[in-house]
Amino acid sequence: MYRKIFTAVCLVLCLTVSAYAASLWDDNANWFGDSRPGRVGDIVTVLVNERTDAKDEATMDISKSSSNNINDGANGTSILSFLRGLTFATTNSSAGDGSVERKHHATATLACIITEVLPNGNLVIEGTRDVRTSDEILQFQLVGVIRPQDVNADNQISSRLIANAEIAVKGRGIISKTQKPGVITQILQAVF
Numbered sequence: 001m002y003r004k005i006f007t008a009v010c011l012v013l014c015l016t017v018s019a020y021a022a023s024l025w026d027d028n029a030n031w032f033g034d035s036r037p038g039r040v041g042d043i044v045t046v047l048v049n050e051r052t053d054a055k056d057e058a059t060m061d062i063s064k065s066s067s068n069n070i071n072d073g074a075n076g077t078s079i080l081s082f083l084r085g086l087t088f089a090t091t092n093s094s095a096g097d098g099s100v101e102r103k104h105h106a107t108a109t110l111a112c113i114i115t116e117v118l119p120n121g122n123l124v125i126e127g128t129r130d131v132r133t134s135d136e137i138l139q140f141q142l143v144g145v146i147r148p149q150d151v152n153a154d155n156q157i158s159s160r161l162i163a164n165a166e167i168a169v170k171g172r173g174i175i176s177k178t179q180k181p182g183v184i185t186q187i188l189q190a191v192f
Contacts, residue, residue: 048108048159063093141168
């Protein structure tokens, strides 16, 4: 009899204790896999290495000529007889060459924040970084869409893998001011 009561009490205690016991295992922790970004507010490191080389060339060669004679149609008795030998001739020609060559190179490491998770699982990222050197501020701005599987184990992604990437480098300071044309030059360029 004591054995049955003891077994019943142990069974009740086991059920009561197991109902209140907390697990030592955290279901949100992933100890063996790499943690890829996937939620709004997560941070992704973007390795910016952009290089653009653009060259435009144009050649233009236009030539036009015309010749006109005036003849009064009479044997010299007309009012326009003084114009009988008058001839008009014009020749226009123009030629031109133009060439524009631009090269840009931007390298930076930028921490971006996920601002939106799209329905297909892709992530919208956005980030800025200001770098101050000798009274000059360079600001890197980046906005784009990434796939979580393109992020490596170090939580980094190359800027080449960003879709709809908008990368801007803006400068403010002494160098930027000296490179900008003056007010009079800007007015003359607008007029002419």
